[in-house]
Amino acid sequence: MTRLDNSGLAGGAATRSEATIGKRIGMLLVPDTGLDAEIWEWCPQTVTPIITRLQVPDNCAEEFAAVDEVIGSSDVVEPATRSLFGNRMLGGTNPDIVVLNCTSASFVRGLEGEASIRTSMLRAGAPRALTTSGAVVGALTALNARKVAVGTPYDAETNQALAKFLLEAGFEVGSIPTTEIQHLDHASDNQIRAIAAAAYDKHASAMFISCAALRTRHLIQELNARYQVPVITSLQATMWAALAQVNERVAASDHVLHSLQWPGSAPLLPV
Structure with a gap:
């Protein structure tokens, strides 16, 4: 079975206040997605999602596929990723993994396009990178x-x-x-x-x-x-996959993915 190319990729209950120094997941969302609360619900209390919106230019093409290609482009993904990390002027939230949370933008150009999105996030400073389509x-x-x-x-x-x-x-x-x-x-x-x-x-x-x-x-x-x-x-697959990469599980013990580990036959994000 063909799997996504992974070349070059790296890989007690706590209160929410304590979680700020625990694991962090950087979530890149498109502007018309309002699932912030559900993202938090998938996370155990030891993990904090750091959510930001992609800045999509308003002069992109009207066709849906073209819009998805813009969303997944390096011009859009890299600045959003960099916004999560510090520089010489100011520190950042520095998440343990960065996720492009958009399915269509990460499948519209096939496996090669999905890999290029992860490469863009890594190039912009992400220690690990994931897309929704890769998570699926x-x-x-x-x-x-x-x-x-x-x-x-x-x-x-x-x-x-x-x-x-x-x-x-x-x-x-x-x-x-x-x-x-x-x-x-x-x-x-x-x-x-x-x-x-x-x-x-x-x-x-x-x-x-x-x-x-x-x-x-x-x-x-x-x-x-x-x-x-x-x-x-x-979103279920995305949160399961992102949490698996930081050795955590989704906060839903009755869900089918809860106890499953990231499959060795699809090593998208080696640690």
Whole structure:
């Protein structure tokens, strides 16, 4: 199974006040994503997420794929990464890992594009780097998934790019249904349930609901039970993978990824 290239990458209960000197995860979010509270919910009390927004120029192309390419470009990713680290003038928060928390921006240019985003973050000072799409590959690998049912809020063109990415990473993917949601940050629970229902494939060994802007944490167990397969969502996979790299686990012992380690067959982020 082909996996993402990892060349050049490095790798008692506490109170929240104590967590400020514990592990830190730098999260790079797109401006229209408002999942800060859910990011905190995934973190154990020993980990602090340091959240910042990518500054996307307002003169980028209107086409969705082109916007995703801009989001994942070095011109956007590197300044956001550098903002987390100190310089000679002023200290920084200095997270242990930096994460680009956008699924489509990290799959739209395939495995090579995903690797280039991580390289940009490392070049800007990140000690380790992760993308949402890379996290999804790691999560599906940890689950030994082969055929994956995929649901998204994207248009058909973006779904094609996602299918190509997953196929390139070694997974079997059927057709991805188009269940578009115009305002992702305000997606309802029923809209997310509809994405899962459209994606369901009785022959799949896992289901993946794509888009890191969707609030899904409270729905995952329900969907697992309904479809009787592990259901992975973008933010769930991202937080599991980021925490695994700093030797922590997601704060959700009943979730399917909680006890799983980062798979040795997908060593995206060697320590």
